[in-house]
Amino acid sequence: MDSNGNKRPRLDTYTNDSISSLPSSFDPSASLPAGMATPMTIDSTSTPFSAVLINLGRQTKHQLSDTKLIVYDLKVDSPSLPEGYEIEAWNRLQEAVYAIQGNSKPSESLEALYQICENLCQHDHSQQIYNNLKQVCKDSVGKMFAALESDPSEATTYLTAMNVLWTTYSAQMNQIRCIFLYLDRSYRSLLELANELFCDCYQRSPSIREKVIGSILDMIASERNDTKIDTLLLKNSLRMLMDLNLYSSEFEGRFFDQTRLFYKAEGDRLIEEMDMSAYLDYVAKRVHQESTLRMKHYFDKSSKAAITTIVEDQLLSDRVQVILDKSFSYFMDTRQEDDLSLLYRLLKKVDKLDICARYFIDYVKTKGTFILKDHSTDKDLFAILLSFIRKVNTVVRHSFEEDELFLNGCKDSIAYFINLRQNNATKLLANYTDLVLRNDKVDEKALDTCMTFFRILQSKDAFEMFYKQDLAKRLILDVGSNKMEKAMLARMKKDSGPAYTSKLEKMLRDMKYSSDLMTEFKEQHGDNLNSTLLHLEVNVLTYGFWPSYTPINVTLPRHFQLAQDEYNAFYTNKYPKRRLTWQNALSVCEVESNYHKGTHNITLTLLQTVILLIFNDTSRPGFSFGEILAMTNLDELELRRTLKSLACGHYALLLKQPAGLDVEPTDYFMYNTEFESTDTHISLNTEKLNEAIENNASIDATVLIPREQQVDAAIVRILKAKQSTSHGALLGEVTRQIRFPATAPEVKQRIELLIEK
Structure with missing residues (x-):
């Protein structure tokens, strides 16, 4: 390549064999004007290839050879231009430029004008032509702006005049570039020159700049207020600023400020006037308009992130607390899943889901606690509570897209209000389970409801005591279904292990064993019982498996006492080492x-x-x-x-x-x-x-003593494994290992007692 970027000529000669001949149509003077020069001749006496050229016509047969000679930077002197040619040529070009700027057709063909420009550039007149053309274009665009400055019109009319000026100027410069295309490609870009001249005149006219930017901003504001505008004019005006590299410096800053003020005022007004469902739809609509529709129609892509952030901040981010205060509980109570879904997607875009998750957690805790307290005497309490939990889970799955933040929050919140001591959910669940198990028919759905809350309970030891007490009532009064009892115990056994249900299962076996004993007793003493007019049924309850009851002494009628003594003798005879205590x-x-x-x-x-x-x-x-x-x-x-x-x-x-x-x-x-x-x-x-x-039946002490033992065992086990640990870490590990809720003061008290021991 030469210094001007032209491809380096190469001459390949095949010595003693062949040489490529020049095309018969080649005319060295074809590119020059008539009368300027004659074709160049080569002196065979001074040319190293003369012998080859002389013998060229004599060869009738080409011979191939592997020898090749390559010559780089072969320079052939061009003939000089005639005197006065440069001035004449420029005058012809200038006349064509004036004609184009006057919106008329040049007198000469564009091809001839292009050839003139090429000849001048090839003879090192590129800079002079460029400077002359620049001055002519500068004068022309200056006159255009002078006329525009005196235009008294405003707003859209003025912007239309500016758009006409820019369109006309662009068309003229494109036509001029066609004539000076060789200059454009070999010296400097004429498109850059055109933009530079126009931009310089634009920036030196403050009144034009203010009117243009003000008119553009007014059109955008009108469209935001649902007024129909000339979108093509707005698009062309912004494209002009982009082409002149003035979009960021002249337009964006003021545009962002106007957008910020517009949406702040509109947000302040609408958040008071609209219900939150309509307001969220409005926010989504505005974000879509600014970040997608207007960006696609006329804004530059570089503005997308900034304009989207401004709209989201003014309408959403800065108002998250107000929106959630007004809408969240209402949406949850009325189960407006679509509105909650929209709220989730909007807050996710502005990275405010953590605030929404806190509202969700507080709602579940508050609502669950309210249900437990308000419906504590309602037999359908846990059906209502289960319906609430299912509603919450549906919202998490559908509206919150199973977001981990809400999944964990839902799980923790439900566990919180179920295990809160003042809610007394353990006792309530035991009562509900007792009510379910008193039915003669097996209700699998009701049993599954009981197990749903049983799995959430932390105080399973307290529930066991309540369940044992209720089971004792059902068995003694002979209410409910044995099949239901076994089905419930099977579920609890699967969830908590065999050790948890071993005593409860033994209570059922006691009833079966008592029935067998009674059959045997009647076979031996049937006649005697009939004579006392008594039909005796005795249930033998194994001490330690049943709740502990305080015996009550009473003087029985004679025939009652006789029947009791007979059974006592029967049982003692069968099991000499056992003793019956009559309840x-x-x-x-x-x-x-x-x-x-x-x-x-x-x-x-x-x-x-x-x-x-x-x-x-x-x-x-x-x-x-x-x-x-x-x-x-x-x-x-x-x-x-x-x-x-x-x-x-x-x-x-x-x-x-x-x-x-x-x-x-x-x-x-x-x-x-x-x-x-x-x-x-x-x-x-x-x-x-x-x-x-x-x-x-004493329950509290029965639960309390094993709990203290479990806490003590957990403390000793942890300290043996870790040798030493901080107080806070020990409290956390203890509460994690035990199967019931315990407060920090309770654990601390057990630690102090162990230290004293």
Whole structure:
């Protein structure tokens, strides 16, 4: 390549063999104007290749040779231009330029004008031509801007005039470039010159700059206010600024400031006027308009990130707290999953999901706690709670796209309100499970609901105690289905292991074993029992597996005591090393009563039955409280509760004087001869028996002692493994290992006690 960037000529000569001949149509003077020069001749005496050229015509046969000679930078002197040619040629070119700038056709052909420019450039006149052309174009564009400055029009009309000027100027310079194309390619770019001249005149005119940028910004503001504008004019005006490299310096800064002020004012207004669903739709619409539609139609791509950030900041990022305060709870309560999804996607774009996640967690905690407290007496409590949890999970899956932040927050929040001590969810779940298991039919769905919350419970040891107490009631009262009991235990065993359900399973086996023992006892003592008019059923409860009950002493009627002694003898004979403790408070009796107004079958507790049998003595109209106390040998408080159930309840089997809802030691009781009821079977035992079981079963201590032991064991185990650790790390590891909730002061107390020991 030579210094001007032209391809280096190369001459290949095949010595003594052949040489390529010049084309027959080649004319060295063809590129010069007529009369300028004659074809160049080569002196064969001074040319090293003369012999070859002389013999060229004599060869009739080409011979090939492997020898090749390459010559670089072969320079052949060009003939000089005639005197005065440069001036004449420029005048012809200038006349054509003036014609184009006057929007008329040049008198000469463009091909001839191009040839003139090429000849001048080849004879080193490129710089002179460039300078002359620059001055001519500068004068022309200067006149254009002078006329535009005096234009009194404003806004769109003025911007249209500017667009016409730019379009006209661009078309003229493109036509001029066609004439000076050789200069454009060999010396300097004429497009750059055109932009440079136009930009220089534009920047030296403050009034034009202000009118143009102001008009563009006014058009953008009008479109944002839903006013129809000339989008093509706006697009061309912005393209002009981009071509002149003025888009960033002249337009972007003011455009961003205007956008910021516009959306700040609009956001302040609409967030008060609109509901949040409509406001979020508006935000999404505006972001799409600015970042996609307007960017596609007329903005430069370099503005996309900045303009999107401005819109999102003014309408969303700076108002996240207000938006969430107004909308989040409402969206969750009314289950507006699409609005929550839009909220999630918008906040994800501005990196504010952590704030939304905090609102979500607080909502789940608050709402779950409210349900537990407000529906604590509702039998459908856990069905309502399960419906709430399913709703929350659906929102996380559909609206929050299973985002890990919300998945973990949902799980932790549910565990929080279920295991919060003041919510008493452990006791409530035990009650709900008891209600489910009292049904005779197997309800798999209800059992699955129980297990859903059982898995969340941390206080599984406390639940075990409550469940054991309720199971004891169900088994003693013979309510529910044995199949349901086994199905529930199987689920708990699968979740918590065999050790958790071993005692509960033993309670079921006790009932089966008691039935077998009773069959054997009846085979041996059937006649004797029939003679006492008793149908005896005994349940043998293994100590340690059943809840602990405080025995209640009572003086039984003779035939009751006889039946009890016979079974006691039978059992002692069968198992000499075992001893039976009779739980009179848990016993149930089926009694047939003969009132004047009808016969009834009444289910009573043993204590109620003992008291009623006293009134079979028809020789006396009634008995005082003190007499009944002496005859039954019951504890005074227990006697009061039992008499109250017989005389002050819905079914008044006895009459009390004076009348009242409480039993006093001075009261007098009589047989109610006027008692009547439409029910042929009356049950008075359930409430009384439940009260007896709950009053006599100690649960808190049973749970508390193993918990303290578990905490102590965890502390010792951790310190043995780590030898030494910080107080905070020890607290964290202990709470992680134990299976029930424990506070830091409780763990700290156990640590101090171990240190003292």
